[in-house]
Amino acid sequence: MAGLGGSLRPRAAGFWRWWTRALATWLPQRLRELFGLARERLLLQVTGDGLLLAIEGPDGVRRLAELPPLSTSADDPLAPLLAQRVASLPRWLLLPAEASLRRALPLPAAAADRLREVLGFEIERQTPFPAADVEYDARLLGRRGDGQVDAELVVVPRQALESRLVALGPLANTLTGVDVESAAGGGLGVNLLPGARRHRRADPWLGWNLALGLVAVVAIAAGLWQVLDNRRAAADVLEAEVAQAASRARTASTQRQALVDLVDGMAFLQSARAARPTTVEVMDELARRLPDSTYLEKLSIEDTRILLIGLSSEAPALVQRLEGSPLWRSPALAGALQPDPRSGRDRFTLTAELVVAPVTGAAGQAGPGRGAADARSDP
Numbered sequence: 001m002a003g004l005g006g007s008l009r010p011r012a013a014g015f016w017r018w019w020t021r022a023l024a025t026w027l028p029q030r031l032r033e034l035f036g037l038a039r040e041r042l043l044l045q046v047t048g049d050g051l052l053l054a055i056e057g058p059d060g061v062r063r064l065a066e067l068p069p070l071s072t073s074a075d076d077p078l079a080p081l082l083a084q085r086v087a088s089l090p091r092w093l094l095l096p097a098e099a100s101l102r103r104a105l106p107l108p109a110a111a112a113d114r115l116r117e118v119l120g121f122e123i124e125r126q127t128p129f130p131a132a133d134v135e136y137d138a139r140l141l142g143r144r145g146d147g148q149v150d151a152e153l154v155v156v157p158r159q160a161l162e163s164r165l166v167a168l169g170p171l172a173n174t175l176t177g178v179d180v181e182s183a184a185g186g187g188l189g190v191n192l193l194p195g196a197r198r199h200r201r202a203d204p205w206l207g208w209n210l211a212l213g214l215v216a217v218v219a220i221a222a223g224l225w226q227v228l229d230n231r232r233a234a235a236d237v238l239e240a241e242v243a244q245a246a247s248r249a250r251t252a253s254t255q256r257q258a259l260v261d262l263v264d265g266m267a268f269l270q271s272a273r274a275a276r277p278t279t280v281e282v283m284d285e286l287a288r289r290l291p292d293s294t295y296l297e298k299l300s301i302e303d304t305r306i307l308l309i310g311l312s313s314e315a316p317a318l319v320q321r322l323e324g325s326p327l328w329r330s331p332a333l334a335g336a337l338q339p340d341p342r343s344g345r346d347r348f349t350l351t352a353e354l355v356v357a358p359v360t361g362a363a364g365q366a367g368p369g370r371g372a373a374d375a376r377s378d379p
Contacts, residue, residue: 041176042089043187045096046167053078054094055086061186075170090176091199093164094187100156100180101127104141112140112149119153127155135161135178137190154180154190161192174199275357277327282306282354285327293345294318304354315346328352 021039040057053064064086070077079087103126111118119138123131134155141150156178165172176199179187191198277285279301286299286308294312301307306328312318315337322331331352338347 040089042086042091043094043179044091044168044171044175045094045181046164051168051171053082055089056092056186060184070169070171076174077169077171078174091171091174092187093168093172093175093178093193095156095161095164095178095180095192097181097183099160099164100154100192101129102155102180103127103153105151105153106144106148107151109143109147109149111151112143115140115151119151122153123155126153129155129157133158135192135194137192139188139190154188154192156180156192276304276354282327285325286322289321289325290318291321301354304356306352306354308350308352309348311340311343311345311347313345315348318348318350322350322352326355328354 024039040055043054043056043061045052045054047066050069051067053067055062055064067081076087078091103122105119105122105126107115107118115138116136120131120136123129123134123136127134135158136153136155139152139154141152143149161178165175168175175193175197177191178193179190180192182188282301283299286296290296291312291314293314294310296308296310298307298309315333319331319333322328325331329352331350334349334351339345340347
């Protein structure tokens with residue numbers, strides 16, 4: 001894991017630098033300079049009788065001024081001489097090209113992530129100096145197609161570097177790094193100043209950036225929580241609507257089934273009623289078939305059973321008179337005839353079976369078991 005972290009850190013730092021530079025190119029030059037995104041640095045070159053100042057940025061090197069020897073009593077002699085924006089730029093000592101020793105070396109591509117550490121082992125083989133007597137740095141020149149990279153080792157004797165730092169006086173404590181002059185007049189892009197002696201400038205925007213970052217994180221978290229809460233509320237509303245719709249659907253289904261049962265029952269009753277003769281028809285048929293000497297005390301129709309109770313002077317012939325009717329069948333006397341001394345007639349009890357046509361169709365599927373209400377008439 002430590003090796004993985006060591007290989008990812010340089011790549012992440014390189015990606016961050018590339019990304020911030022790409023974003024900065026969208027801003028005008030003045031805004032980039034105002035917000036410190038111009039990637040500029042103040043170059044200091046020690047000349048024989050003074051100090052040469054220049055600004056290096058994305059557009060190249062721009063010479064500012066050549067100053068005489070500065071006072072050594074002030075902590076920062078350049079502060080009162082430069083504008084605040086220029087004075088706050090990172091300061092780099094620019095060494096002449098002849099003050100350093102440079103060696104170009106081909107290396108495996110895997111060494112690109114730890115280039116400085118790898119070239120540290122090549123100092124004594126590639127230069128005449130012991131590793132303890134020099135300050136060095138490495139830079140990547142390019143990548144080959146055969147799995148190798150071109151790197152350059154830049155070495156400066158420590159004694160020569162110290163002499164130039166002493167010549168700067170109190171300005172040596174304000175340096176961010178030491179670079180070597182290139183053929184174009186700028187720096188090579190190396191830093192030969194030991195890490196312990198590099199001046200770390202406090203970022204005046206760091207506190208604001210952290211505060212704004214914290215506010216952004218809190219705002220994003222609040223926004224996501226609000227979105228989640230809204231979705232939950234919407235889901236609850238939808239669930240309630242679905243429950244109401246389901247309840248209405250169940251109620252409608254129950255009512256529909258009740259209506260279907262009612263319609264089927266009514267159809268069955270109508271079919272059953274149409275399949276059997278009515279009481280009026282039975283009474284009319286009896287009135288035409290019974291002799292005038294017969295009268296009924298009771299007429300009862302229970303389901304399909306007809307019960308006749310009455311008095312008649314021709315009681316034994318009643319069964320023959322009632323036979324052959326299309327409204328009933330199987331007429332028969334129930335019990336013995338009983339003479340009635342008061343009227344001089346015989347009391348009879350006669351039964352018959354009502355003729356009912358079979359119930360067919362959808363209404364008939366309800367079955368006779370459901371039955372029609374008993375039609376009972378007792379005149």
